Amino acid sequence: MKILLITPPLLQPNTPYAATPLLTAWLRSQGHDAVQADLSLELLLKLFSKEGLCELFQRLESAASGQRSAATGFLEQRAAYLETIEPVVAFLQGKSDSLNVALPEGPNLARAYDQEEQLQWDFRGLNGEDRARHLCSLYLDDIAEAFKLADPNFGFSRYAESQCAAAVGFKDVLNVVTQKSMFRGKLESLADRYIEQHAPDLVVLTVPFPGCLAGAIMTARRMKQIQPEVNVVLGGGYVNTELRELADPQVFDFVDFVCLDSGMIPLLRLVNGETPVRTFVREGGAVRFYEDDDTVVPHDSLPAPVLDGLPLNDCFGLFEVLNPVTRLWSDGRWNKLVLAQGCCWSRCAFCDTSIDYICRYDPASPKTICDWMESMMAESGSNGFHFVDEALPPDLLDGLCSEILKRGLNVEWWGNIRFEKRLGEELVRKMAHAGCIAVTGGLETCSDRTLKLMRKGITVEDASQVLRNFADAGILTHAYLMYGFPTQTRDEVFQGLETVRGLMEEGALHSVYWHRFALTAHSEMAREPDRFEIRLLPEVRTGFARNEVPFAGNFDHNLEAVGDALRAASYNFNLGLGFDLPVEEWFVH
Known part of the structure; x- marks a missing residue:
């Protein structure tokens, strides 16, 4: 069986999330053809590019007067942002040793310069490279705020997080998923590419946080449109905590299985065509849960996680907050x-x-x-x-x-x-x-x-x-x-x-x-x-x-x-x- 494991958007772009490398290695150790993709990182790279900004400018220029007015400062610096976006991302990816462009000043970057001047800060003794990384991170935050003007659901490492975190019914998530947006359009183009490239029998989507849920459902929806016979599995930390009492059959218009807890045995049962375990399915129009049979894989027996298929060299870190510990979550590989x-x-x-x-x-x-x-x-x-x-x-x-x-x-x-x-x-x-x-x-x-x-x-x-x-x-x-x-x-x-x-x-x-x-x-x-x-x-x-x-x-x-x-x-x-x-x-x- 060909299995495609996906990290959906949005998560932090500095390093791959842990789930798909672990599950990909496990499935391969059991003799299955498993590949993985990081749609979160790839989507961010599509958005934060010259092409992505060109589309953002077009959307803001044709937006309602209130949105357009709020974006005035960003629109006025269009040429500067288009000139600098790709050098900035390359610098944060470590593909360029230095940054030789003048950054346009949005609210976050301007505030940092004011603090540096008025408080006579030297950014707490940062060396030149770290100071540049800090300023580049704030520059990307300014662009992220412009994206939010065009799409209020957007957040740098999360999408529709508040709506999904507060969602009581699946219809709340569906309202987000079906909205036309730049986010959805570019995500669907990525989903098209991967479904055509791999033609998987099974797609596995991990949802660690509420800010990934809408992206996961959008991905599942698009892949089923392109390849209706593909089976889609939903799992991950959000699922394990929030969906333990799942009874809404509408979820299964987009996914075929919702798996709880450690994913090894549930996935293995599905790919082997065996009776599911710790898994929700829709049968006869109603949701059925296949109970746990206490079968687990000892953690010490797992193979090393694998990273092939993930664009490691394209990861980029963010250094937004001047605190050495906070920085660890968002910067570094x-x-x-x-x-x-x-x-x-x-x-x-x-x-x-x-x-x-x-x-x-x-x-x-x-x-x-x-x-x-x-x-x-x-x-x-x-x-x-x-x-x-x-x-x-x-x-x-x-x-x-x-x-x-x-x-x-x-x-x-x-x-x-x-x-x-x-x-x-x-x-x-x-x-x-x-x-x-x-x-x-x-x-x-x-x-x-x-x-x-x-x-x-x-x-x-x-x-x-x-x-x-x-x-x-x-x-x-x-x-x-x-x-x-x-x-x-x-x-x-x-x-x-x-x-x-x-x-x-x-x-x-x-x-x-x-x-x-x-x-x-x-x-x-x-x-x-x-x-x-x-x-x-x-x-x-x-x-x-x-x-x-x-x-x-x-x-x-x-x-x-x-x-x-x-x-x-x-x-x-x-x-x-x-x-x-x-x-x-x-x-x-």
């Missing part, structure tokens, strides 16, 4: 590796601990991981790795570092951990020697009472020491935090921000981001709301997406105002500013 199925802790009350990708922990061995790393380095020519998905346990890290050092691998890597006290000075120094450059992890509410309530398994004191251990070893740190957690008080929010301020001023914590708490359907908190003093509110259930659950709780502060204050403080802290202000000041302004 990282080989993405999943070191373990599931989470080593899987007890946090707010997390989706009832879902397979969290609750079933199955790590690969250090030897296997290093074999994967060597294989990917040989294929990609890159020694950088991003270890993705759930938390990396200290035991696995210890063994992995020993194996890296034993083999003498020259690598750089980063990933998500838990700030638990087992990450002592000795292990952290070992991680640094083995190539670790950064870690991310959850400090959540940064308050011992609520950390205990959510069963996070860490304390503020222990986590702070772990952060110091990493900083002392030269490893960058980033913390995820939340506000609006049930029973959290205003004083606890102040306490959490003060702890963060102190850690960042001290240099133990280099980057933070605050999220507003969301109650998810697959969490312990949704199953036991009384324990967290919340009341579940009525839901609109349409048989399509379900993840975030509405709830009511009692708070002694305004969550919107607090969120604004925390984001303002964090923005400044990330730039090394505002440490001298008492935390209460952020909530006044």
